[in-house]
Amino acid sequence: MSSPLLVAKGIQKAYRMGRSPLRVLTGCDLTVHAGEFVAIMGRSGSGKSTLLQILGALDVPDAGELRFAGTSFHAADHAGVRWALRADTVLRVLQRVLLVLLTALVAVGFLAFIIVPLVGLLGQGVITSWPRVLRPHLFASFATLFALAAALLVLVVVLLVRLLLTHVVERRRIYLRRKDFGFVFQFYHLLPELNVLENTVLPRMVDTPSWSWLFRPWAARREAREILERVGLTQRLNHRPSELSGGERQRVAIARALVHRPKILFADEPTGNLDAAAGAELMALLKQLHGAGQTIVMVTHDAAIAQQADRILRLEGGVLR
Amino acid sequence: MYKLFLAIRYLWKRRIAYFAIAAVMLCTAMVLIVMSVMGGFLDQLKVKARGLLxxxxxxxxxxxxxxxxxxxxxxxxxxxxIKKATPVIYSYGLLRFVGSPQTNTVRVVGLRLEDVYEVNAFKASLYYEQHYPGTTTLTPQAQPLAGFDMDAELIDWRDEHDQPMGRGPLPLLPSAYQQALEKSWAAGVVDDDSPETEWTRSLRALKRPPIFGQYGLVEKPGPPEMAGDRQPGLIIGRDIIARRLPDGRYHRRWDYPRGCLTTITLVPASESGTIDTPVKQPFRYADDSRTGIYEIDSQHVYCDFDLLQKLLHMDxxxxxxxxxxxxxxxxxxxxxxxxxxxxxxxxxxxxxxxxxxxxxxxxxxxxxxxxxxxxxxxxxxxxxxxxxxxxQAHIIAPVEKERQLVSSLFGIISLVAAVLVLCILYMIVLQKTKDIGIVKSIGGSPIGVALIFLGYGAAIGIVGSALGAVLGYYFVTHINEIQDFLTSVNPAWQVWDRSVYSFDQIPSTVRTLDAMVVVAVAIAASTLGALLAALRAGFMQPVEALRYE
Incomplete structure (x- = not known):
């Protein structure tokens, strides 16, 4: 037996539903070897999709261990990531303080610009000279404006630093999604503004540095055409998703998931939105891909569909059986 | 690359972005027009104010x-x-035309005419000197009266509207004036300062040099002559002697012909500052001057330096x-x-x-x-x-300040465009939440996704400001034609009343640097407007984004 490609141990995940947490995954263990076709079954709401998203580096578990090709990709396993997470927590607090400060400054500005002059006008009988009214008003106005601008600037800087930290935290998972993982969703999730070819070629575009893409876009486009030919969409290259049937859209989604030659293809209820005939066609395509050596992890609630996999696991009570 | 690709694709495919582009375009055009017109006004003012200094x-x-x-x-x-230097005297006086009940308070300027011609552009401001070169002088002179060439054939007289009036003798000026007129006419000097008169219409129809301006007529039909006693010449500000028409030209009154008598009463002051006995000096109206600055043209008269020095006891x-x-x-x-x-x-x-x-x-x-x-x-x-x-800082500085103030105000108003871009992009980010999830699921990074929307904002700014710059430039370069068209549709829509402002045309100067700054600020504002939306998109978790309904 080859060394495992993907290993998950003790995966836990809970969602907050009101005041009480909803524990969806309580300790899932899974090992996937290269070339395997694994189906995960379970009832609706059992956490199948959540598990698939965690395995596919789209989501993070609350606890547990995740390894791809022997390397951990759980955020908390890296010192740099732990440092970034701590810094992000501090900056998040600072961000909240700044938001409160900004709100207060807007209120002060309102006072300085509107209320104080109004009081000055109303109190002209009492305060006889305008300068006495105007000077504090002007000072307050400019001071408030200055403070407002400074607070806004600091807030923007904080947000930009936080964005950078988020990038650091997610770097490993971004890399996996970009290079090694491919996703097929139940609802296709194609970009409506792009045509079939553009949707398919997009992952290659994401994966290629700009300067390199500028000089060699044709290779990626050629590969995308080849994959679209394999999924039978040669005649549909310039059509938009809205002009395709459900089955065709899902085949575009599969082509997009495969264009960067991922090591694992994750499929979340790929036939869930298709009729029986289209579903059968799609499964035939997945089988064909698996036959060519593609590792597939599929989530489904349909036993007939799951039967086509090498191995079937059931998610019950938050654990895989 | 995907960032630029998606930003541009969203720009063309999301029609709501067109509103943001339109807002940026209008704001850019608005600021550019304001800056150009105010800048043009300032430039004109500087040129005109410079003219007499x-x-x-x-x-x-x-x-x-x-x-x-x-x-x-x-x-x-x-x-x-130093090329040339000349002394000048400034004083105040009362101007009165002989036979007229009207008295004007004027600023009397004493100058050496030939020297001043070399020092500044005063010569170009003179009306009669333009059409009768060499005839304008501040030295004592008689009044030139137009007469008739009694030996020539009668001509068809036409009124100012080019309608026939009957036949009459050919008008003629005293020889020095007639020769000067023919010389300037041959040189192609045209009069775009005055409306047509009977004389210009009639002589133009005969292809003879039109007699520009107003000249008195000899008492009995006969040859032209120089009449009256010799008095020093006086150049009068054009807005004092002539009436400004709405189209910017000047109508000279027939009862104030060239060479008519005026008097100026001056008040000399002693060294200690006490007032001496006022002196009254007759002058002949030699020419009129137009600098283009109403404050100068409605108040200044110019006489000989040595004479004024003597009258004011400054000799x-x-x-x-x-x-x-x-x-x-x-x-x-x-x-x-x-x-x-x-x-x-x-x-x-x-x-x-x-x-x-x-x-x-x-x-x-x-x-x-x-x-x-x-x-x-x-x-x-x-x-x-x-x-x-x-x-001239007292004239130029307020306009410069006004230009800065108005440009700043319009710039602040233009922030509305940035806020609009912010709102529209925020809305688009909400609409495109699922797309954000998709891009992240295929490996898009938080910074990359943020850059898509930041690029989107910048693209809106680039397209909007480029269109705005073109629109603004077109408007500014055709502003007078647009004004003329509006006035022709409805006279009440005349924005620029030439009888009120100093300049005939709406002035405008498109400065490349100003235009570049406006465009750069518009792009920066649009990009900053997109910042909040971009950050939101960047922070969004892929799973949350994909689940978004």
Whole structure:
């Protein structure tokens, strides 16, 4: 037996539903070897999709261990990531303080610009000279404006630093999604503004540095055409998703998931939105891909569909059986 | 690459972005138009205000002027930086046309005409000198009266609307004037300053040089002549003597013909500042001047320097002991100002400092040690030299401030565009939440996704500001045609009333640097407007985004 490609141990995940947490995954263990076709079954709401998203580096578990090709990709396993997470927590607090400060400054500005002059006008009988009214008003106005601008600037800087930290935290998972993982969703999730070819070629575009893409876009486009030919969409290259049937859209989604030659293809209820005939066609395509050596992890609630996999696991009570 | 690709794709495919582009375009065009018109106004003002001044001015801001200007002119005559210098006197007086009940308060300027022609653009501001070159003079002169060529055939007279009026003799000016007119006519000088008259229509129809301006007629039909006693010439501000028409041209009244008599009453002041007996001096209307600045053209009249100096008691005189009647020497002549034309490439600011010091050093000059009285010394102490820009700062500075203020105000209004971009992009980010999830699921990073929307904002800014710059440029370069069109549709829509403003045309100057700054600020504002939406997109978790409904 080859060394495992993907290993998950003790995966836990809970969602907050009101005041009480909803524990969806309580300790899932899974090992996937290269070339395997694994189906995960379970009832609706059992956490199948959540598990698939965690395995596919789209989501993070609350606890547990995740390894791809022997390397951990759980955020908390890296010192740099732990440092970034701590810094992000501090900056998040600072961000909240700044938001409160900004709100207060807007209120002060309102006072300085509107209320104080109004009081000055109303109190002209009492305060006889305008300068006495105007000077504090002007000072307050400019001071408030200055403070407002400074607070806004600091807030923007904080947000930009936080964005950078988020990038650091997610770097490993971004890399996996970009290079090694491919996703097929139940609802296709194609970009409506792009045509079939553009949707398919997009992952290659994401994966290629700009300067390199500028000089060699044709290779990626050629590969995308080849994959679209394999999924039978040669005649549909310039059509938009809205002009395709459900089955065709899902085949575009599969082509997009495969264009960067991922090591694992994750499929979340790929036939869930298709009729029986289209579903059968799609499964035939997945089988064909698996036959060519593609590792597939599929989530489904349909036993007939799951039967086509090498191995079937059931998610019950938050654990895989 | 995907960031740019998606940003551009969203720009073309999301129609809501067109509203943001339109907002940026209109704001860019608006600011550009305001800056160009205000800038043009300022440029025109500077050119016009410059017209009657030298490059450098020496002045002591005193009604009674300052002495030693002759010595000063002689001393600096050989300086290589100085082309020409001429003294000027400024005073106040009452102008009255003989036979008219109207009296005007005017600023009387005494100048040496030939010297002033070399120092500034005064000559170009003169109406009659333009059409009758060499006939404008401030020396004593009689009134030129138009007559008729009694030997020539009768001609068809036409009124100002080119309608036939019958036949009559051919009009003719005194020979010096007629020759000057023919000379300028042959040189192609045209009159775009006055409406047509019977004379211009009738003579133009005969392809003869039209008699421009207003001339009196000989009493009995006969040849032209120079009539009346000889009196010094006076150049009068055009807005005093002529009526400005709504189209910017001037209508000269027939009862104020060239050479008609006027009087000016002047009030001389002594060295101590007390008023002497007013003096009244008759003049003949020699020409009229138009600088383009209403404040100048409606108040200034110009006469000969030496005459005015004498009338104001600022000329050389003997100083006499009031008790003994004994001569105490001479009082040096005075002037109010010295205008200097400098050579190209001279640092005017540095020269002003040197001239000022040079003048003040006269206080320690052995040549004048015993000749200066206390009032002369005081007058010299206040002499200062300044560039023409410094001297006209009171006219230019407020317009410059106004330009900055209006541009800033419109710039602030343009922030609305940035807020609109913010709102629209925020809305688009909400609409595109699922797309954000998709892009992240295929490996898009938080920074990359943020850059898509930041690029989107920048693209809106680039397209909007480019369109705005084109629109603004087109509007500014055709602003007068647009105004004419609007006026032709409805006269009440005339925005620029030429009879109110100093300039005939709406002035405008498109400065490349200004346009570049406006475009750059528009792009920056749009990009910043997109920042919040971009950050939101960047922070969004892929799973949350994919689940978003």
């Amino acid at each position: 030298g490059d450098v001015i020496v002045d002591n801001r005193s009604y009674t002027g300052f002495p030693l200007y002759e010595e000063f002119l002689a001393d600096i005559a050989n300086w290589p930086q 050389r005189a003997e100083r006499v002991d009031s008790e003994t009647g004994q001569s105490l020497g001479t009082i040096p002549p005075r002037c109010s100002q010295i205008q200097i034309k400098i050579t190209n490439g001279t640092d005017a600011a540095a020269l002003t400092r040197r001239l000022e010091q040079f003048y003040r050093d006269y206080l320690n000059d052995a040549r004048f040690a015993d000749k200066l009285t206390l009032s002369d010394i005081q007058a010299l102490q206040y002499v200062e030299a300044m560039t023409w820009e410094q001297s």
